[in-house]
Amino acid sequence: MSDKLIALFADILEISEDMLNDETSPKNTWQWDSLTAMHLIAAIETTFDVRLSTKEIVSMDSIAKVRAVLQGKNIDI
Amino acid sequence: MYHNLTAYTLLAITVVSMVAGHVFYYFYPDALWLRIPDRILVPTFLVLIGYNVGRKSDFLMWFGAIVVMGTHLLLYHDIWINVLGTFILVRALIDPIMYLLLRSKFWFWFFSILFVVLSPVANHFFEYGTIAFTMAMAGWINRNRDEAKHIVDPDHYFIFATIGYIFFTQVVFHFSQLELMIIITGTAVTMILLYDFRTLLMNSIRRRPRDLIEKTVSFIGRKSLEIYVIHVVLFEMILYAALHRSLG
Numbered sequence: 001m002s003d004k005l006i007a008l009f010a011d012i013l014e015i016s017e018d019m020l021n022d023e024t025s026p027k028n029t030w031q032w033d034s035l036t037a038m039h040l041i042a043a044i045e046t047t048f049d050v051r052l053s054t055k056e057i058v059s060m061d062s063i064a065k066v067r068a069v070l071q072g073k074n075i076d077i
Numbered sequence: 078m079y080h081n082l083t084a085y086t087l088l089a090i091t092v093v094s095m096v097a098g099h100v101f102y103y104f105y106p107d108a109l110w111l112r113i114p115d116r117i118l119v120p121t122f123l124v125l126i127g128y129n130v131g132r133k134s135d136f137l138m139w140f141g142a143i144v145v146m147g148t149h150l151l152l153y154h155d156i157w158i159n160v161l162g163t164f165i166l167v168r169a170l171i172d173p174i175m176y177l178l179l180r181s182k183f184w185f186w187f188f189s190i191l192f193v194v195l196s197p198v199a200n201h202f203f204e205y206g207t208i209a210f211t212m213a214m215a216g217w218i219n220r221n222r223d224e225a226k227h228i229v230d231p232d233h234y235f236i237f238a239t240i241g242y243i244f245f246t247q248v249v250f251h252f253s254q255l256e257l258m259i260i261i262t263g264t265a266v267t268m269i270l271l272y273d274f275r276t277l278l279m280n281s282i283r284r285r286p287r288d289l290i291e292k293t294v295s296f297i298g299r300k301s302l303e304i305y306v307i308h309v310v311l312f313e314m315i316l317y318a319a320l321h322r323s324l325g
Contacts, residue, residue: 011282012282033299034129035084035085035088035129035298035299037129037130038084038128038129038130038278039084039278039281039282041130042275042278042279042282043279043282046279051223053221053223053224054130054172054217054220054221054224057130058130
């Protein structure tokens with residue numbers, strides 16, 4: 001089954017889903033720059049219909065952390 | 078209303094106007110009116126420091142700030158923190174400032190007004206002075222509406238920041254009445270677009286660059302930092318060489 005979060009990251013970062021996993025972070029993915037991060041946040045908030053606080057966003061420095069924050073908001077991903 | 082305008086397009090227009098503005102600043106300093114587009118679009122960079130949640134100032138930004146400060150020192154014999162230094166400063170301080178000021182409506186507005194009033198003086202020490210904080214605060218409040226709503230309405234703060242920025246621009250640059258009218262109108266348009274920046278971000282996602290022009294626009298928007306550092310260093314070096322040749 002396709003992972004919705006990975007699919008979203010693949011779309012915004014313009015990388016194949018195969019290249020992404022929970023360890024993906026700005027440190028190992030040059031496409032994940034500060035400008036792309038703004039797009040990612042807007043896309044996550046829109047797709048999952050959530051509002052993320054600054055503290056939550058700052059903590060989201062890998063796909064695993066994004067997943068954890070969303071799961072903390074009872075989003076099934 | 079503007080479903081074709083993407084975040085990258087706004088940034089690219091801002092970068093191009095910035096480079097053009099610097100051409101006029103360094104090589105045609107008396108033609109102040111040529112700097113109107115640059116002044117109108119500068120809020121894009123300042124507001125986005127607060128809107129963007131990235132708080133790390135990377136190597137390139139530090140490197141750029143130091144190099145540009147060095148070339149400025151060489152050219153003008155004056156230590157002045159350029160806009161990259163201001164970005165580093167504001168990025169580092171915006172969260173603590175906001176969390177502190179959002180505790181009290183009185184202190185929030187007291188410091189907001191103080192930042193505007195002090196900005197022309199602070200501009201002598203670091204580029205844009207304290208107005209950079211006012212503008213970044215507008216971005217921060219826009220992005221974190223829920224966290225700020227008990228103290229300030231984003232609409233009101235955007236209007237305040239727009240007026241503050243126009244005050245700063247006029248005190249520092251002394252534009253004519255006609256020029257000022259254009260700046261007021263243009264700045265208001267820029268601030269409206271920044272107020273709705275989320276829409277521009279979503280437009281970027283929906284509207285991927287397809288042809289060479291759109292890809293170039295996207296590239297310019299993404300590489301604004303690199304473009305800033307390269308062109309300012311280049312312009313200051315050209316000016317330095319030209320001045321030394323004329324003196325020699």
